[in-house]
Amino acid sequence: MTTPDSAQTIVVAIDGPAGSGKSSVSKAVARALGYGYLDTGAAYRALAWLVLEKGVDSEDADAVIAALDDFDYFIATNPDEYVVRVGETDVTEAIREPRVSAAVSAIARVPAVRSHLVELFRSIAAGVDAPGVVVEGRDITTVVAPDAPVRILLTASEEARMARRSAELQDDAAATAGAELKKRDQADSRVVDFLNAAEGVTTVDSTELNFAETVDAVITVIADTQSPVS
Numbered sequence: 001m002t003t004p005d006s007a008q009t010i011v012v013a014i015d016g017p018a019g020s021g022k023s024s025v026s027k028a029v030a031r032a033l034g035y036g037y038l039d040t041g042a043a044y045r046a047l048a049w050l051v052l053e054k055g056v057d058s059e060d061a062d063a064v065i066a067a068l069d070d071f072d073y074f075i076a077t078n079p080d081e082y083v084v085r086v087g088e089t090d091v092t093e094a095i096r097e098p099r100v101s102a103a104v105s106a107i108a109r110v111p112a113v114r115s116h117l118v119e120l121f122r123s124i125a126a127g128v129d130a131p132g133v134v135v136e137g138r139d140i141t142t143v144v145a146p147d148a149p150v151r152i153l154l155t156a157s158e159e160a161r162m163a164r165r166s167a168e169l170q171d172d173a174a175a176t177a178g179a180e181l182k183k184r185d186q187a188d189s190r191v192v193d194f195l196n197a198a199e200g201v202t203t204v205d206s207t208e209l210n211f212a213e214t215v216d217a218v219i220t221v222i223a224d225t226q227s228p229v230s
């Protein structure tokens with residue numbers, strides 16, 4: 001068995017609002033470079049799923065913190081094998097349900113939840129056995145991996161983000177998804193700033209780029225960091 005060598009694993013930190021392309025672009029970048037991929041939003045979603053399963057009120061911070069004791073979380077970091085489990089239950093599909101999306105921001109604003117998950121993300125990323133790992137979310141460039149050699153804010157206009165998300169769905173669901181996305185971004189941005197690039201963070205605005213161009217733009221930022229123009 002190969003021993004993971006975290007000291008040599010390059011962390012690529014990517015933040016951005018919902019629908020900016022974080023998951024799909026990060027996954028494609030990881031695939032192209034042979035890196036691992038860590039979707040941090042999935043953990044917030046999985047905890048929200050567990051809270052709903054337990055019938056706990058997601059607005060009750062103490063009860064949410066108590067649910068952390070039973071939060072046995074697993075996520076695959078291979079970009080070709082995306083799977084999320086809580087205990088023995090495969091929740092890969094369930095965590096995308098609208099009821100989970102509607103509950104997740106309340107969970108994500110509890111400081112004890114955030115500190116618990118930040119530690120979990122650091123330990124998962126450190127265990128990745130690949131030359132690099134792309135970690136995406138809302139506070140990766142600022143809190144989870146502020147010292148990462150590559151830090152990117154992936155943005156797109158609200159119009160473009162809503163159009164992309166809507167394109168994944170049917171008529172009625174598309175309209176609801178747009179409204180849900182806007183509401184969730186508003187709630188989330190009160191907790192962490194993922195709309196403005198922190199110092200040293202490179203912005204990639206994909207509003208005018210297609211998917212392949214966005215992937216290339218991110219790979220270029222990574223390549224420039226590894227061999228900076230002198």
Ligand SMILES: Nc1ncnc2c1ncn2[C@@H]1O[C@H](COP(=O)(O)OP(=O)(O)O)[C@@H](O)[C@H]1O
Binds near residue numbers: 020024
């Ligand atoms: N530059 C782009 N141009 C067009 N569609 C894109 C682009 N980037 C991402 N997408 C699509 O937009 C949708 C939302 O992307 P996703 O990766 O789920 O965003 P996020 O993880 O930031 O919420 C997906 O269907 C994805 O394929």
Ligand SMILES: Nc1ccn([C@@H]2O[C@H](COP(=O)(O)OP(=O)(O)O)[C@@H](O)[C@H]2O)c(=O)n1
Binds near residue numbers: 139140
């Ligand atoms: N690093 C992160 C990642 C996600 N989150 C929370 O988790 C939720 C789901 O994240 P996600 O990345 O799956 O959301 P999408 O942008 O893919 O819709 C967000 O709405 C935030 O409330 C967070 O607070 N910090």
